[in-house]
Amino acid sequence: MTLEGQIRHFAELTPRKTAVACCGRTLTYAELWQEIQQEAARLQLREGEPHAFLTTQDTGFVVTYCGIHLCGGVAVPLEASMPAERQAQIRKEIQAAVGLQASSDILFTTGTTGTSKGVMVSQKAWTANAENLIDRLGFTSDLLFITAGPLNHLGCLSKIYPTLMSGATLYIMENLKDLPAFFEVFRLPYARFATFLVPSSIRMLLQVARKELRAVAPKVDFIETGAAAISQHDMELLCQTLPHSRLYNTYASTETGIICSYEYSRYGCIPGLLGKPMKHSQVRIGEGGRVICSGRTIMSGYVNAPELTAMILRGGEVYTSDIGSIDEKDGMLRLQGRQDDVINVGGYKVNPSEVEDAAVSLDAIADCICVPATHIVVGTVAKLLYVPKAGATVKPRDIVSHLRGRLEEYKIPLLYEEVGDIRRTYNGKPDRKAYTKETP
Amino acid sequence: MKEHITELLSKALPMVDLDSQFLFSELDSLGVTTILMLLSEEYGIELEAKDATPKNLKTIDSIVRMVEEKLKGQ
Numbered sequence: 073m074t075l076e077g078q079i080r081h082f083a084e085l086t087p088r089k090t091a092v093a094c095c096g097r098t099l100t101y102a103e104l105w106q107e108i109q110q111e112a113a114r115l116q117l118r119e120g121e122p123h124a125f126l127t128t129q130d131t132g133f134v135v136t137y138c139g140i141h142l143c144g145g146v147a148v149p150l151e152a153s154m155p156a157e158r159q160a161q162i163r164k165e166i167q168a169a170v171g172l173q174a175s176s177d178i179l180f181t182t183g184t185t186g187t188s189k190g191v192m193v194s195q196k197a198w199t200a201n202a203e204n205l206i207d208r209l210g211f212t213s214d215l216l217f218i219t220a221g222p223l224n225h226l227g228c229l230s231k232i233y234p235t236l237m238s239g240a241t242l243y244i245m246e247n248l249k250d251l252p253a254f255f256e257v258f259r260l261p262y263a264r265f266a267t268f269l270v271p272s273s274i275r276m277l278l279q280v281a282r283k284e285l286r287a288v289a290p291k292v293d294f295i296e297t298g299a300a301a302i303s304q305h306d307m308e309l310l311c312q313t314l315p316h317s318r319l320y321n322t323y324a325s326t327e328t329g330i331i332c333s334y335e336y337s338r339y340g341c342i343p344g345l346l347g348k349p350m351k352h353s354q355v356r357i358g359e360g361g362r363v364i365c366s367g368r369t370i371m372s373g374y375v376n377a378p379e380l381t382a383m384i385l386r387g388g389e390v391y392t393s394d395i396g397s398i399d400e401k402d403g404m405l406r407l408q409g410r411q412d413d414v415i416n417v418g419g420y421k422v423n424p425s426e427v428e429d430a431a432v433s434l435d436a437i438a439d440c441i442c443v444p445a446t447h448i449v450v451g452t453v454a455k456l457l458y459v460p461k462a463g464a465t466v467k468p469r470d471i472v473s474h475l476r477g478r479l480e481e482y483k484i485p486l487l488y489e490e491v492g493d494i495r496r497t498y499n500g501k502p503d504r505k506a507y508t509k510e511t512p
Numbered sequence: 513m514k515e516h517i518t519e520l521l522s523k524a525l526p527m528v529d530l531d532s533q534f535l536f537s538e539l540d541s542l543g544v545t546t547i548l549m550l551l552s553e554e555y556g557i558e559l560e561a562k563d564a565t566p567k568n569l570k571t572i573d574s575i576v577r578m579v580e581e582k583l584k585g586q
Contacts, residue, residue, distance in 0.1 A: 249543075273541065447546075449546050450542055
């Protein structure tokens with residue numbers, strides 16, 4: 073069973089049913105299947121040939137993505153805000169890649185290793201991810217699933233599969249910026265609605281749109297969250313606001329695929345608790361509490377990085393950077409933190425060294441450090457502490473402009489502070505721990 | 513008021529060009545929520561999801577107008 077095969081199946085079974093919709097454009101299953109075939113014919117990729125494309129938040133993304141698979145190519149969706157130089161680098165990198173499997177993907181992420189690299193996800197892994205989600209969350213054909221985040225990231229991309237493989241409807245939004253438009257979707261003639269929201273989006277809705285959430289509560293079948301920690305307070309408030317909805321906290325990463333999910337609306341709001349492994353997944357805890365995952369959903373490896381692959385993927389198991397434990401009684405995974413310096417900003421993984429390297433290339437900056445900080449809405453964000461060169465004046469906007477051409481938008485720190493010096497460890501590295509203690 | 517709001521927002525959202533005539537298109541969901549929350553708190557007004565329209569958040573002047581109208585309506 074493949075995504076494209078299921079779309080074809082529903083194009084025959086329910087041709088007039090809406091498959092994908094976004095602001096003003098809808099495609100029925102019959103139309104979607106026709107456009108996918110046309111796209112495959114246009115692309116004419118060889119078996120296993122990679123094809124990079126910029127991610128758009130619309131029906132066109134699904135057409136291109138599936139069209140690449142249909143002709144046996146490898147889909148490489150890139151961040152829409154990715155600087156041109158980085159895009160060119162990736163295109164070169166993937167053309168030189170060896171051993172790519174037909175109809176699979178390469179997703180670029182910072183996740184497990186803290187450095188940006190291409191993760192190869194096979195078609196078999198995607199099908200297992202979809203079956204995990206269908207089985208645990210309950211995707212059915214009468215559902216309208218709203219995705220409001222970047223489609224090149226696992227969190228949203230993984231929802232295209234169970235939605236369209238169940239014959240349901242996918243509604244694509246760019247983000248949650250236009251909140252009235254988000255709630256307008258609930259007026260569409262569907263009985264059941266569901267969505268995936270990162271914890272910062274849930275906090276945002278609870279803070280400025282609780283009234284609207286209450287109004288649509290009877291229609292919300294389930295909401296899945298993941299990619300970052302959700303607080304107990306937000307879980308409890310969401311349970312109160314949506315008393316009849318199923319609310320899940322999921323453990324997943326690009327490297328591991330979708331592993332566990334915990335229904336906190338049913339079993340209790342416990343921070344870090346992520347439930348039992350899903351049907352195609354296994355989890356164990358290694359040395360120092362490291363979370364190790366295996367099963368059909370895991371990645372095939374990193375592109376052009378055999379040494380890195382051997383470090384993370386050992387004996388068919390993915391060694392994550394997460395620290396956790398498994399309850400002996402109920403077998404549920406509980407996450408406690410990470411063992412590296414990566415900053416999780418609303419589900420996006422930001423490597424502080426990459427930000428510092430880009431910032432210090434600005435002539436007027438003598439030194440800097442990127443640390444986690446707390447923001448009124450998002451919770452954890454990246455903050456840049458910087459030391460201007462003698463006699464230089466640097467404003468946060470100057471730094472932002474400089475970083476825009478060098479980093480993807482989500483990697484640019486949200487907060488800035490000018491300081492006199494940057495504390496370093498005895499061997500000259502930035503003393504991240506000292507700053508993390510001050511700004512949890 | 514305009515000066516104060518500009519100062520408040522520029523600190524919270526240094527990535528955003530507050531002089532833009534197309535401010536709403538520059539904002540992401542975090543930016544929109546931050547504006548609603550900060551101004552609600554600062555001026556003791558109730559700004560909700562329905563206020564986060566492209567029209568209300570088009571420019572810094574339209575944001576100021578939105579706050580003034582909320583204050584009048586109290």
